[in-house]
Amino acid sequence: MSLAIMCSGGDAPGMNPAIKRFVDYVYEKGEIPYFVYNGLEGLIDGQIERATHKDVAGIVHRGGAIIRSSRSKRFYEYKYRKQAYENLVKSDVTGLVVLGGDGSFRAMDLMSREFDLNFVGIPTTIDNDIYGTDICLGVDTALNVIRDALDKIRDTASTFSRAFIVEVMGRDCGYLAIVSAITSGAEICIVPEVDFNKSVVEEHLKREIANGRNYILSIVAEGTKKTNEIAQWLENSVGMESRITVLGHIQRGGSPTVYDRMLAFEFTIRAVDHLLANTSSNKVVVIKNGQYGMCEISEVVDNRYTINPELLGMLNKLD
Template sequence: MPLAIMCSGGDAPGMNPAIKKFVDYLYEKGEKPYFVYNGLDGLIDGKIHPATHKDVGGILHRGGAIIRSSRSKRFYEYEYRKQAYENLKKHDITGLVVLGGDGSFRAMEKMSQEFPLNFVGIPTTIDNDIYGTDTCLGVDTALNVIRDALDKIRDTASTFSRAFVVEVMGRECGYLAVVSAITSGAEICLVPEVDFNWHVAREHLKREIRHGRNYVLAIVAEGTKMTFDIADWLENDIGMETRVTVLGHIQRGGSPTVNDRMLAFECTIRAVDHLLSATSSNKVVVVENGNFGMKEIDEIVNNKYQIDPELLGMLNRLD
């Protein structure tokens, strides 16, 4: 049974290990692997080609995705979804592994409702905002990139007695900010899920400054849109010289960690096994409490991810 793999949406470390495992495992099973290049746009444009061991040699350590990715406005239109299906049909492909996030899964759910296509999604986003799974491919690497940056920023913050405001990615989810703040010992953390208590934070910081604190590290999730508000507040209200660092897309790149490589391998094997068994379609591989499983796509896309309340509770030190 020929199967294809595709990346959709934002890139994340761990995509290449998943791509390599997909090819190696299908050859081991005696099946034929295909690549869909350039994501949803590539699916529409027929960028579908057989994959070999040569294509995936030496890619485990690389960030990004060798088959590239995209977002596609065209995919919202039925005629282009039909064209995408016809392109798969030319190669007798009826099963697709999709490395992506919530938007990618919604797109594939729509297509599979209209055409006889089975797919399994592997949650792949550094934002870690997919319902039903504790972690997504790429999150561990992104957290380690942030950790490395924060450790270096703290060095200069303490040397120059400054406040540093560091903006991290995550869209509307504050997971990266929460975990990074906890593990870096940040004094302030702002996330979309919790209202920031300006008064309590002011009293807490001024008390610590009176007792000798000479620098501040503030982590701000991009979804709050409050990065420069916090910088202005630290400079003019708290009275500390302040610098802003927006980490940006370095969080989406870099060599995947051991954890992300292992996660990629396990998720890909489970996705392929499920498609080859053909017992049912349109699933997403999930991890809950350390255990791998499958969830129906409609459960994933019709519910909203929420950060573990225990993690959010660890931010209450300023209260």
């Protein structure tokens, strides 16, 4: 049996450990591993090549993905999805592992409804917005990148008596912002999931400033689009000089943490095992309450991820 692995959508730390484990494990099982280069675009263009141990030597510690990734507008057209499927057939690929997020899984779900596609998805996005799994590959590394940046920003904020507004990624999900705010001791956290009461917080902050507080750390999720608004409010209403820091794509890079490397290995092993044992898969590997399992692709794409209410409740305890 020939199995292929592909990255789709935004990159995330942990892709390379997953790619290495895929190649090594498929060979251990006596099968043939293939790479699909350049994501959905590469699938359409037939960039499918047999993988070797040499290809994956020394890549576990590297961020990004050696087989690269892409987003594809062409994939929305049936003729290109048909072309992509035919390329898999030409290469005798009978199973596909897809490292990606919500958009990637929707693309695979559509393709699997039209053609005899046998695939397993591995939730790979720092946004941590995939239904059915508690954590996605790349999230832990992104959180540690943010944590390091916030620790350094707090140093200068306290030295210069300023308010710093730090924008973090996450698309429409506030998971990164919430966990980062809690673990960094931020005073403010703005996320799409919770309304922010300016008047209550303003009163609280002014009282603390009167009692000696000389800096403020505010974490803002990019999905709220409120970074500039919060900066102006802190400066004009709360009365503290403010600076904005947008962390941007550094959150998607860097050497994967130990946790993300182990998660990549476990996800990949289960994806390959499922493909080898099933002629019709179309599943997503997930982890819930510390236990690994499989979700139907339809269940994943038809439902919306929601943050644990207990985590949201902790926002009220920021101080």
